[in-house]
Amino acid sequence: MKIKKLFMERAIQLANNGIGIISPNPIVGCVIEINGLIISEAWNYQCENEHAEVKAINKIKNDSLFLKSTLYVTLEPCSHLGTTPSCVDLIIKKKISIVVIGAKSPFIKSRIGIKKLKKYGIKVIENYLHDQCRIINKRFFTFYEKNRPFIILKWDQSYDGFIASSFKKNECISNIYSRQLTHKWRSEEDSILVGEKTILMDNPELNTIKWNGKNPVKIFLDKELSIPNYYHLFDNKQDTIIFTEKKIEKKNNKIEFIQICFDQKLLEQILFFLFKKKIQSIIVEGGKKILEIFIKKNIWDESRVFISNKIFNDGLNAPIVNGNIILKKNIDTDILIIKSFY
Numbered sequence: 296m297k298i299k300k301l302f303m304e305r306a307i308q309l310a311n312n313g314i315g316i317i318s319p320n321p322i323v324g325c326v327i328e329i330n331g332l333i334i335s336e337a338w339n340y341q342c343e344n345e346h347a348e349v350k351a352i353n354k355i356k357n358d359s360l361f362l363k364s365t366l367y368v369t370l371e372p373c374s375h376l377g378t379t380p381s382c383v384d385l386i387i388k389k390k391i392s393i394v395v396i397g398a399k400s401p402f403i404k405s406r407i408g409i410k411k412l413k414k415y416g417i418k419v420i421e422n423y424l425h426d427q428c429r430i431i432n433k434r435f436f437t438f439y440e441k442n443r444p445f446i447i448l449k450w451d452q453s454y455d456g457f458i459a460s461s462f463k464k465n466e467c468i469s470n471i472y473s474r475q476l477t478h479k480w481r482s483e484e485d486s487i488l489v490g491e492k493t494i495l496m497d498n499p500e501l502n503t504i505k506w507n508g509k510n511p512v513k514i515f516l517d518k519e520l521s522i523p524n525y526y527h528l529f530d531n532k533q534d535t536i537i538f539t540e541k542k543i544e545k546k547n548n549k550i551e552f553i554q555i556c557f558d559q560k561l562l563e564q565i566l567f568f569l570f571k572k573k574i575q576s577i578i579v580e581g582g583k584k585i586l587e588i589f590i591k592k593n594i595w596d597e598s599r600v601f602i603s604n605k606i607f608n609d610g611l612n613a614p615i616v617n618g619n620i621i622l623k624k625n626i627d628t629d630i631l632i633i634k635s636f637y
């Protein structure tokens with residue numbers, strides 16, 4: 296039987312449906328194929344609480360088909376009994392002939408799965424389209440391998456490199472497309488962080504109103520608790536975490552106050568708290584100071600920068616990052632996506 300790229304690519308395409316929906320679970324796509332034809336396919340979706348492999352397998356009613364079939368899955372199948380039955384045991388029970396796996400799981404306890412499949416005579420092909428299969432789960436892998444959320448730094452800058460103009464307050468840099476894309480990006484991440492000055496100056500809502508998707512958890516730093524409570528941040532429409540140096544008992548159903556020390560380890564304290572809370576990703580949307588906390592420590596994964604054709608002549612300089620450009624696109628303004636060397 297010939298292993299074909301096309302089937303794993305389809306599994307990756309299916310897995311991508313889960314971005315922004317199923318965190319903290321990984322996104323997974325699965326395709327079952329016989330003689331070049333897909334006979335079943337699925338992706339994991341939180342509400343149904345079933346793994347992609349189980350869903351794809353259960354759609355096939357004629358068990359004799361499994362003997363001739365190849366199962367493609369983007370992430371190593373689970374082998375532990377969790378809230379759902381083990382995918383490895385189901386694959387063995389159904390006597391699937393070949394299993395093609397994209398990326399290995401970061402969990403040691405899942406690792407026995409491949410050995411078990413082989414022990415039962417199933418041919419296993421590992422690391423197939425490995426890089427692509429890892430990238431789709433970059434949030435999940437970063438979280439478990441680095442013990443912190445995946446970090447995206449995002450800002451808009453003028454053609455001459457400013458994130459704010461000296462002359463016009465709230466001068467818009469982006470356009471309607473980039474604003475909508477920003478809302479799509481927000482919907483894909485677990486949380487969003489902005490600096491205190493940005494909040495005081497721009498009073499942002501930090502929602503996804505221009506896109507059909509979930510709202511991220513709002514995070515902000517308010518050392519002295521100086522942001523007035525009539526600001527959008529306190530509108531109670533989204534879960535909100537406020538890091539402060541003040542001791543505060545106040546509790547509100549959607550707003551959580553966390554006391555930390557605003558010292559050299561500020562970033563580490565924030566990331567550790569988010570890790571414990573299972574927040575797998577964060578999009579940092581400026582201003583300059585807050586972005587530079589991440590850049591100076593070299594703790595970030597991706598930068599997404601909109602470069603418009605407006606000229607400001609003077610203002611607040613945009614941050615500078617070093618990394619590999621992984622995407623350059625134009626939607627009336629240039630979009631650059633840069634991957635950290637870190």
Ligand SMILES: NC(=O)c1ccc[n+]([C@@H]2O[C@H](COP(=O)([O-])OP(=O)(O)OC[C@H]3O[C@@H](n4cnc5c(N)ncnc54)[C@H](OP(=O)(O)O)[C@@H]3O)[C@@H](O)[C@H]2O)c1
Pocket residue numbers: 449450451452457458459465468489490491492493494496497516518557558561580581582583584585586588611
């Ligand atoms: N173009 C864009 O994409 C974009 C996006 C967002 C904002 N902006 C613009 O950026 C400007 C605001 O940026 P900004 O750089 O002035 O402020 P900022 O990054 O929004 O906020 C930084 C704030 O965090 C505080 N902070 C507390 N602890 C800190 C620490 N350990 N390290 C660094 N900061 C700490 C700072 O206090 P201290 O002042 O005491 O240091 C400061 O008030 C506004 O004009 C806004 O419109 C542009």
Ligand SMILES: [Zn+2]
Pocket residue numbers: 346348372373374380381382383
């Ligand atoms: Zn599973």
